[in-house]
Amino acid sequence: MIYRSLGQQGPEVSAVCLGTMTFGQQTDQADAHSQLDMAFERGINFIDTAEMYAVPPRAETYGATETIVGTWLRRQARERIVLASKVAGPARSLGWIRNGPLALDRANIRAAVEGSLRRLQTDYIDLYQLHWPERNQPMFGQWQYDPDKERVCTPIRAQLEALAELVAEGKVRHVGLSNEHPWGVMEFVRCAREFDLPRVVSIQNAYNLLNRVFEYGLAEVCHREQVSLLAYSPLAFGHLSGKYLANPVAAGRLTEFEGFGQRYSKENVQPAVAAYVALAQSLGLTPVQLALAFVYRRGCVASTIIGASTRAQLAQNLDAWVVTLSADALEAIDRIHLRYSNPAP
Incomplete structure (x- = not known):
């Protein structure tokens, strides 16, 4: 495993991060702890969770993932773990989260952090991320910006000021974004520079062979x-x-949970998958090895968040770390990408 620093002065994290959103839904506490132990033994020091998890989000499982991670974390050397979590924003129908947050304002961000700290049984979160923007923007499979959907929202400066208070108090060490677009990143960077506020060190966005939108502007x-x-x-x-x-x-989340993962229901997804599976077979690789090796070694990626519902799946994902794709293989991937460009944005 290799380790990289996030942003300008962020934490040093493993190039593979353990995602936990199956914990409390598809994965019970015993299996979750086993996955965490395996990841840690394999050199992963970076764990990502969120107040919203488990996924798919339901009132019955809200906070379950953080609670499970917390019961594992309390018996670890805390300073050896880089722990990331997220605050859920408005603009989704998740009324059970803080009674349906209307904004990413000071009160909601503070309440979310304090709730996460209790569930995680820790005094601080290494990387605290805004799970998705409050403002109007296309996300989670939407692909067009619609100015007619503009709405009043908390200014980005005010969001950063709320996070700055938590950093000053030691409850949060670094801040990051998730599911963001280029304008949002630039506005967060501008406000941090202009008003001496915490600078975002990371952005957590979807990135895979079916969705390389990040490469275009971000x-x-x-x-x-x-x-x-x-x-x-x-x-x-x-x-x-x-x-x-x-x-x-x-068996999987897409078949177990109705209406889940809608971005992957678009018409060119299956032809693109078939092409990548055929390429993997021609290279003597499994499709999982091809997909993960592509992201693991991509120059724009600091850390890849992997998740699994079982220990066996996690082992398979970790084993793919040793696979390196040749220049010819990467050229073949790009040819498929140009034929089926971002079928699941």
Whole structure:
């Protein structure tokens, strides 16, 4: 395992991060602790969670993931773990979270942090992220910005000021973004610079063979402004394993939870997956190895967030770390990408 620093002065994290959103839904506490132990033994020091988890979000499982992580964390050397969590924003129908937050304002951010600290049984969170923007923007499978949907929202400066208080109090050490777009990143960077507020060190966005939208605008912004990409969903909710090609009702989140992962229901997803599976087979790799090796070694990616519902799946994902793709393989991937450009944005 290798380690990289996030942003300009962020924490040093493993190039693979353990995502935990199955904990408390598909994965019970015993299996979750086993996954955490395995990841830590394999050199992973970076754990990502969120107040909203488990996923899919439900009132019955709200906070369950952080609670499970907390019961594991309390018996670890805390300084050896880089712990990331997120505050859920408004603009989604999640009324059970803080009675339906109307804003990413000071009161909501503070309440979210304090709730996460209690569940995680820790005094601080190393990386605290805004799970998605409060303002109007396309996200989670939407692909067009619609100015007619503009609404009043908390200014980005005010969001950073709320986070700055938590940093000053030692409850949060670094701040980051998630599901953001280029304008948002630049505005957070501008406000931090102009008003001496905490500078975001990372952005957590979807990035995989079916969704390389990050490369179009965000890659340049994040490179020039030193904001590190934490790539989530590298297997595209299991699509890139190829299991749904052979069996459309194979076990997984997409079949277990109705209406889940809608960005992967678009028409070119299955042809693109078939092309990547065929390429993997021609290279003597599994589809999982091809998909993960692509993201693991991508120059724009600081850390790849992997998640699994079982210990066996996690082992398979970790084993893919040793796979390196040749220049010819990368060229073949780009040819498929140009044929099926971002079918699941």
